[in-house]
Amino acid sequence: MLSVCHLYPDLLNLYGDRGNVIAFLQRCRWRGIPVDLQEVNMGDNINFSQIDFLFLGGGSDREQNLMAADLGKHRDKLAQAIDDGLVVLSICGGYQLLGQYYRTLDGKEIPGLGILDHYTEAGEKRLIGNVAIEMELDGRKVKATGFENHGGKTILKDDVKPLGKVLSGYGNNGEDGYEGARYKNVFCSYLHGPLLPKNQELTDYLIKQALKRRGMEEKLTAIDDSVEQSANERMLKRLIKGA
Amino acid sequence: MRLCLSAAVAGGKLSSLMSKFAGGRGSSLPGVVARRIYPHALRELSTQGKKGIIMVTGTNGKTTTNNMLAKVIEADGHRVIYNEEGANLITGVTACFVRYSTLTGKVEFDYASLEVDEASFPKVVKEVQPNIVVVTNFFRDQLDRYGELDKTVQVVRDSLKELKDVTLVLNADDPLVAQLGVTTGHNAVYYGIAQQQGMERAVAQTRESRFCPQCGAELQYKYYHYSQLGDYSCESCDFKRPRPDVEGSEINITEGTYIAEVCHSGECSSLNLHTTGFYNLYNGLAAFAVGRILDIDLTTIQEGLKMYSPGIGRMERFRYNEKPCFLNLVKNPTGYNEGLATLLSLPGTKDVFMALNDNAADGRDISWIWDVDFEILAKHQQELEHFICSGTRAEEIALRLKYAGVPTTKINIIRELGDAIPAVLQGEGETVYFFSTYTALWPSQRILGSLAEKEGQHAVGMSSVS
Known part of the structure; x- marks a missing residue:
């Protein structure tokens, strides 16, 4: 049995990011892998040792502040679980929160959870648009697509690897050509769309990591992915010449 | 400044005429032109109301x-004068007054x-x-x-x-x-x-x-x-x-x-x-x-x-042979959820058309469809024959349906509206329900109107869109 935990679904329900949870659950179910979902809201207890896949999304400013305050109470346990290999997907605001701090336009530093070594600075203009990236999964190069919409520019420090290279769009900051972050089994990205449904190879990779961590059979049976592929290819063709 | 206003109104009306010749809808263009000629056009036109x-x-x-x-x-x-076609930016509001105005910039209205x-x-x-x-x-x-x-x-x-x-x-x-x-x-x-x-x-x-x-x-x-x-x-x-x-x-x-x-x-x-x-x-x-x-x-x-009769895409009704057809504009999760509830409240079996575009007026980010509770459709599979997905992001709506639990055998992707609409009308269902985002609405309405008969108790007042 894999346990999926959706953090603050009531609060962080912008941009359809719950699609990531739906994708993870469905691709387990279609293969007969038993899976259950727990939704954790403000003030609830979280037992990280029982979780196999944790999803943290983003929300509007007010909701994000509420979430940051609540998650702050679980900070050490979350850091420990991540150290132990917990599989995490964190998108947009959740990605920023896992880092060191967020510096606002007037120079104020809002501390993050400080679990990953990256930081974010408010930019003058929002980075909005379709994105294509290339990432490496199990030594294979995989192209992914999505939609970014963020005011912050994120910079990775040494310990943190990017999730991928930007082929089209802005990515972390519009400057260094990187998108997202990877640290142990934590995957961070600015990509909405949502990310997992049409980038099914990443979803399956996350499922495999979760199974592996539990010492379960990690070979996944094949699924007909023609709809996923056509959705992805459509966007790649639009964004990249000759794709 | 009556002369300026008059020039602005004339310019606006002319642009509307030219745009109609060119086959456009031109619903806010007159407003754009009038405002460019005379920035106070809206202010001066709108203060002429009696009530x-x-x-x-x-x-x-x-x-x-x-x-x-x-x-x-x-x-x-x-x-009463009103922007019935839903052109609701400041240019559209201006265009509404220009349309009802005389060439000398006089507009008679109570409300x-x-x-x-x-x-x-x-x-x-x-x-x-x-x-x-x-x-x-x-x-x-x-x-x-x-x-x-x-x-x-x-x-x-x-x-x-x-x-x-x-x-x-x-x-x-x-x-x-x-x-x-x-x-x-x-x-x-x-x-x-x-x-x-x-x-x-x-x-x-x-x-x-x-x-x-x-x-x-x-x-x-x-x-x-x-x-x-x-x-x-x-x-x-x-x-x-x-x-x-x-x-x-x-x-x-x-x-x-x-x-x-x-x-x-x-x-x-x-x-x-x-x-x-x-x-x-x-x-x-x-x-x-x-x-x-x-x-x-x-x-x-x-x-x-x-x-009142529904405007374009506001649960507009058509009849194809004996089959009732409904056209529903969808712009956001709440509206879509309500549309799905309406679809499921209709008697008999249905074919469903879903057009998803990602032009600026639709919202370029289509991830909002994941906030729509399409899962409700999986629970009513017996009454739903086929889903035809169309528009610039047809594959994404098909993907959403797949993950909502709709069997992929019921989902078809037909990108071009002109091919997709005849296909869904040919379906086995007793009713056809059309969901469309904003920029796919007008072409869908036109294609549907050419194949099926427009219905409604009070079809008068429907503006032509051809």
Whole structure:
């Protein structure tokens, strides 16, 4: 049995990011892998040792502040679980929160959870648009697509690897050509769309990591992915010449 | 400056004519041209009214509410001008006045009834002073255009505060709207719907506002109608659903007609709307409330509402051979969820068409479809024959359906609208239901109109789109 935990679904329900949870659950179910979902809201207890896949999304400013305050109470346990290999997907605001701090336009530093070594600075203009990236999964190069919409520019420090290279769009900051972050089994990205449904190879990779961590059979049976592929290819063709 | 105004009106009208020759709709172009020639055109045209100006803003239901309202005012014998096609940016509002104006810049009207885009509202009220403002609801819409919902609400609230001598007509069931009565300090009339029995609704819907707009504590609900609309109260301060001045209840739907009871000042009567969709009852109640404020008598309001027929894509009805077809514009999760509820309320088997475009006017980010509860469709598979997915992001809507649990054997992707629409009409289902985002709506309506017959009790007043 894999346990999926959706953090603050009531609060962080912008941009359809719950699609990531739906994708993870469905691709387990279609293969007969038993899976259950727990939704954790403000003030609830979280037992990280029982979780196999944790999803943290983003929300509007007010909701994000509420979430940051609540998650702050679980900070050490979350850091420990991540150290132990917990599989995490964190998108947009959740990605920023896992880092060191967020510096606002007037120079104020809002501390993050400080679990990953990256930081974010408010930019003058929002980075909005379709994105294509290339990432490496199990030594294979995989192209992914999505939609970014963020005011912050994120910079990775040494310990943190990017999730991928930007082929089209802005990515972390519009400057260094990187998108997202990877640290142990934590995957961070600015990509909405949502990310997992049409980038099914990443979803399956996350499922495999979760199974592996539990010492379960990690070979996944094949699924007909023609709809996923056509959705992805459509966007790649639009964004990249000759794709 | 009569000469400038006259030049602006003439320029606007000319551009409209030229655009129609070129095959365009041209609904806001005259406004663009007129404003360019004479920036005060809107201000000067809009002050010529004899009785008053009403504005309708909010996320969903603006066009329907405004068109219902115009029918109510017309039924009372007034001359009303309104932007019936839903061109609701400042250019569209200007175009509306230009269309009704003489070449010398004179426009005769008692009332102007204007739907105004939420984000354009501050700009419009700087030039046009409304006497009544209706706010329908606030839902998430086209995020990459407006930023986040809180900001939209704030923008509307701030510009309302600056207005003088205005009466607000507010949806009591939406906490984000109802708060405007207190926060702006204006005189407010509330409308709402009483608790309903036995209506099937998706339960885990996206709810926009979980928190008290006054103190930030979590709101408690006695019941929900849909999304965040319902009977709410805050436990830590005195904020709660205001008692509606106009309240609807006891709803029957028969043959595409809504029959509701509406109570106002202790007096109850029946309300017939020639449309389907629960949300349209809200629109009818808003129009009713404005009618009462304008002292229009009950029977006249009822007559006016009967004259209303749905506009393009607002549950517009067609018939293909013997098959009823419905065309439903969808712009955001809440509207889509309501559309799905309406689809499932129809008798018999259905074929479903879903067009998803990602042009600027649709919202370039299509991820909002993951906030729609398509999962409800998987539970009703037996009555749903086929889904034809179309538009610039056809594959994404197909993907969404797949992950909602709809069998892939029932899902087809046909990108071109011109191929997809004939295909869905040929389906086995007894009814065909069309969902379309904004920029796919007009071409879909045109193609559907060429293949199927337009229906409706009061098809008069439908503007040509060819």
